[in-house]
Amino acid sequence: MKAGYVSRRHADRNDMTRYYSRSPSLHLKGHWLEAAGFGTDTPVVITVEQGQLLIRIVAE
Template identity: 55%
Template sequence: MRYSHGPVSPVSSGYRTNSGRPNPLPQLTIKGQWLEALGFTQGQPASITAEHGQLIIRTTPATEGNA
């Protein structure tokens, strides 16, 4: 099953403290009912692989330590 959504969301900046100074970090937020249709349910472990300008997000089987 393949989903494509538009318009494309831009990469935004999130901030975390760095010795009291702002430290901008790239940030993506992904949400929607289509994620559940693909097996990404609340609490479902996932793995993220970065390669060649793309992120690959996969569900991973729940184990006793992360269920």
């Protein structure tokens, strides 16, 4: 897996495009997520540290 990017359109009040910006992006998908306990609509918290992301299920 590689980090990619997403483009975002920035518009003015008249919905005229002013510019686009790019942001880094990761898209996680697959049956392995559900097998790990991350089913659809599972609330998560993401902890960001240098060089790693920790994704945990929110304790209820």
